[in-house]
Amino acid sequence: MEQESRDGSSDDPQDRDAQRDVACEPESPAAQTRAEGFQAVRDAHRSEIAEDYVELIQELIERSGEARPVDIAERMGVRQPTVAKNLARLQRDGLIRRERYRSVFLTGAGQALADVCRERHKIVVEFLLGLGLDRETAEQDAEGIEHHVSDRTLAAFERAVKASERPG
Amino acid sequence: MEQESRDGSSDDPQDRDAQRDVACEPESPAAQTRAEGFQAVRDAHRSEIAEDYVELIQELIERSGEARPVDIAERMGVRQPTVAKNLARLQRDGLIRRERYRSVFLTGAGQALADVCRERHKIVVEFLLGLGLDRETAEQDAEGIEHHVSDRTLAAFERAVKASERPG
DNA sequence: CCACATAGTTAGACGTGGCTAAGTCTTGAT
DNA sequence: ATCAAGACTTAGCCACGTCTAACTATGTGG
Ligand SMILES: [Mn+2]
Ligand SMILES: [Mn+2]
Ligand SMILES: [Mn+2]
Ligand SMILES: [Mn+2]
Numbered sequence: 001m002e003q004e005s006r007d008g009s010s011d012d013p014q015d016r017d018a019q020r021d022v023a024c025e026p027e028s029p030a031a032q033t034r035a036e037g038f039q040a041v042r043d044a045h046r047s048e049i050a051e052d053y054v055e056l057i058q059e060l061i062e063r064s065g066e067a068r069p070v071d072i073a074e075r076m077g078v079r080q081p082t083v084a085k086n087l088a089r090l091q092r093d094g095l096i097r098r099e100r101y102r103s104v105f106l107t108g109a110g111q112a113l114a115d116v117c118r119e120r121h122k123i124v125v126e127f128l129l130g131l132g133l134d135r136e137t138a139e140q141d142a143e144g145i146e147h148h149v150s151d152r153t154l155a156a157f158e159r160a161v162k163a164s165e166r167p168g
Numbered sequence: 169m170e171q172e173s174r175d176g177s178s179d180d181p182q183d184r185d186a187q188r189d190v191a192c193e194p195e196s197p198a199a200q201t202r203a204e205g206f207q208a209v210r211d212a213h214r215s216e217i218a219e220d221y222v223e224l225i226q227e228l229i230e231r232s233g234e235a236r237p238v239d240i241a242e243r244m245g246v247r248q249p250t251v252a253k254n255l256a257r258l259q260r261d262g263l264i265r266r267e268r269y270r271s272v273f274l275t276g277a278g279q280a281l282a283d284v285c286r287e288r289h290k291i292v293v294e295f296l297l298g299l300g301l302d303r304e305t306a307e308q309d310a311e312g313i314e315h316h317v318s319d320r321t322l323a324a325f326e327r328a329v330k331a332s333e334r335p336g
Numbered sequence: 337c338c339a340c341a342t343a344g345t346t347a348g349a350c351g352t353g354g355c356t357a358a359g360t361c362t363t364g365a366t
Numbered sequence: 367a368t369c370a371a372g373a374c375t376t377a378g379c380c381a382c383g384t385c386t387a388a389c390t391a392t393g394t395g396g
Contacts, residue, residue: 038246059196074199075203101360131328152301152305236344246383269391
């Protein structure tokens, strides 16, 4: 149970991982590379609420003229005080404007974020539909997947959507 | 700013959403369906740590004979006390066994979960690779996406992987 | 056999994001 | 003009998941 006993001859704690990687099976990312992946997931989680809220707020405003907390709560599937707290964070982060007892509006930054998220959401949904999934499954899975799709992967999704729409 | 003013004639609060859906643009899930999607994402987030940990623990045991907290911490990209707390939750939930100052082992339930997660992880990675992504991007995005892929979507991914491997 | 490096634990802080209960504001109906 | 219903806020609770600082156990090597 001591840090060098499994690696053999190394005296330097720095090269433990390199040693372990060559000593074992071929397919495994370096520990640090792996850690970056998990870090990226944690980062995505921190922006997820903001992204989903501004997207929904934008849609509510377009479709019904205003975004009321009660409607946000219903569509997010949470209680009103939860929405209140999250809206306070969005305001703190400069994504929305609001006055007490009034509906919510997007700032410029909020609009910009909403535009990006809506487009990304649309691409992910269409990609999943192209795989043959029903709309409800596509929508539900996209709601989670969208936050974990890198630019490269989103581009790949977009290519696949175009490829299956154009020549079809 | 009152709950019925936009829907027209309804007196019954229950059918607000149906009314709104027909009144506006065609493509938008019902509020409740949408809420289920967000709920599914929140549920996935609650099991995510457990899934990634048991998967990593299984791999460490297979590759080096034991799973030490310090190695988990390095690969997860977090500090040791974070691992300690998460392992305590895993133990509470019956996924791992451990004694103080010793390494970690999976229970039967932990093994079963790890098996499922590893297989799912592999399918998602291979699917992304099949889209033409580099291995590092595929691994990193898969680390997040894997937790938001329903059974149906996973099956679709698997079909796509087989289709691109077999005839190629 | 003992010291020291390393691993592991504990304590305590913090922010997020959920909830309930209870209060306050607004507004349409009477 | 009032009032009741619904929307919004506030207060306070909780669990999770991250961190730092400080302490304790382990086991190897001198
Ligand atoms: Mn989403
Ligand atoms: Mn979305
Ligand atoms: Mn993962
Ligand atoms: Mn994984």
